[in-house]
Amino acid sequence: NRGNLAFLMGEEDEAIRHVELALAFPHLDKPRVALARAEAALNLAILHFEHGAIGQARRTLERLLADAGALRIDPSLAARAGFQLAMVHLESGEFEAGAAALEEARLAPRPANPYHQASCLRYEGASLIRLHRLNEAEAQLRKALDLTHGIGLDRTSEGAMTLGLLAEVARRRGALEAAGILLERAEKLTRSEEHTSELQSRQYL
Numbered sequence: 001n002r003g004n005l006a007f008l009m010g011e012e013d014e015a016i017r018h019v020e021l022a023l024a025f026p027h028l029d030k031p032r033v034a035l036a037r038a039e040a041a042l043n044l045a046i047l048h049f050e051h052g053a054i055g056q057a058r059r060t061l062e063r064l065l066a067d068a069g070a071l072r073i074d075p076s077l078a079a080r081a082g083f084q085l086a087m088v089h090l091e092s093g094e095f096e097a098g099a100a101a102l103e104e105a106r107l108a109p110r111p112a113n114p115y116h117q118a119s120c121l122r123y124e125g126a127s128l129i130r131l132h133r134l135n136e137a138e139a140q141l142r143k144a145l146d147l148t149h150g151i152g153l154d155r156t157s158e159g160a161m162t163l164g165l166l167a168e169v170a171r172r173r174g175a176l177e178a179a180g181i182l183l184e185r186a187e188k189l190t191r192s193e194e195h196t197s198e199l200q201s202r203q204y205l
Contacts, residue, residue: 049087076116081105
């Protein structure tokens, strides 16, 4: 949809606008519609989080996790939304709530989609870093990197974000040289994807 396209093009304000419009349509109480609304709500929460609107992200995620209908259709939404909620709590300094949300998400069914699997692992790793559980964080982040490699996304922003988190693990361990190498790899991927996105955008002008 237009919201997802805007998000992929890096137009996050426009993406938020389209997702909010999509969520405003009446709920037709059909499984595919319920699932689409749940996906839109999750995307909106992620966008709010990345824009620093922590309260809005929290409310959106809590509503999604309370939507029994959507969770029946796709039980993995509990993991995907749960890992994001853990990050929201930790970003707010709510470490006990963040740890609880993380453990609950880890018990939920994982998504079958490799991209969503990798996203869950990345959010899980990021949360574990905040909780100073560095060995666990590194293990999950390396799994995420392997998954993105398997689906050809290791040389995109997905891979760059995971490398950046691995760099943070290294930094917190005092391995500054290793952290610098990982960050340099992440920055190269980011620059490469920005260049590719610019070329793709010109095709539509």
